[in-house]
Amino acid sequence: MKRGRITPHTSEVGLEAAGRDLPELFRNAAGGRLFFYQLSPLTPPLPKGERKAARPGEGPKEIRVQLAGDDVGDLLILWLNELAFLIQTKRFRPCEMQIDLLTETELSATLLVSLAPPQRDLAIEVKSATRTGALVEKTKGGWSAKVILDV
Numbered sequence: 001m002k003r004g005r006i007t008p009h010t011s012e013v014g015l016e017a018a019g020r021d022l023p024e025l026f027r028n029a030a031g032g033r034l035f036f037y038q039l040s041p042l043t044p045p046l047p048k049g050e051r052k053a054a055r056p057g058e059g060p061k062e063i064r065v066q067l068a069g070d071d072v073g074d075l076l077i078l079w080l081n082e083l084a085f086l087i088q089t090k091r092f093r094p095c096e097m098q099i100d101l102l103t104e105t106e107l108s109a110t111l112l113v114s115l116a117p118p119q120r121d122l123a124i125e126v127k128s129a130t131r132t133g134a135l136v137e138k139t140k141g142g143w144s145a146k147v148i149l150d151v
Contacts, residue, residue, distance in 0.1 A: 013149050015080075015129070020142040022072070023099035026079055026107070029145055030097060033080050033126065060095060065109045072104040073136040076145055079107055080129035088125060091116040126151050 015032045019025030065082055069075030086092040096112035127150040136145045 011151055012130075013151055015147045015149050016145065017147075018139070018142065018144045022102045022104070022143055025136075025143040025145055026076065026099060026102060026109075027097060029076060029080060029147070030083055030094070033083050033129075033149075060112045060114050061092075063092070063111050063113060065107070065111060067107045069105055069107075073145075074131075075105060075107055076136055076147065077129045077131055079109075080147065080149075084126055084128060086111070086113070088122070124151060 015029065017025055017029035017032050019028050063086070065079075065086075067075060067078045067082060069078050083094070086094070092111070092113035093116050094111045094113050098110045099107070100110055101108040130148045130150055132148050135147075136143065
């Protein structure tokens with residue numbers, strides 16, 4: 001009899017993203033995160049005068065996100081987890097995203113968000129992006145990332 005073995009677990013899913021540069025990688029990873037929630041994909045940022053109201057009589061809200069990590073992999077995990085917090089706890093639904101500043105250890109972004117209806121609208125809840133299996137690499141074509149999401 002074997003003493004034990006590792007078996008697949010259905011509460012995790014992998015997320016892979018790529019980009020020509022770090023801002024594109026972080027934006028694409030965020031888009032992948034939104035895909036798991038089955039929310040609309042992000043649109044390119046519009047000038048303030050051209051933004052449309054999310055609901056009649058109520059306009060979208062602009063929020064700033066500032067994060068600092070130990071390295072680019074840590075920063076990506078923090079970024080994805082901040083999005084989960086905003087989506088699941090604050091009920092914000094990002095519709096536009098602008099990466100204002102991004103280094104391998106710092107991120108500053110502006111999100112245009114609308115408020116979700118009080119009833120449940122998420123297809124699935126993603127608890128967190130985990131550091132287990134997190135890998136961010138510089139490639140010939142830019143950057144790639146592999147992250148495990150705990151669902």
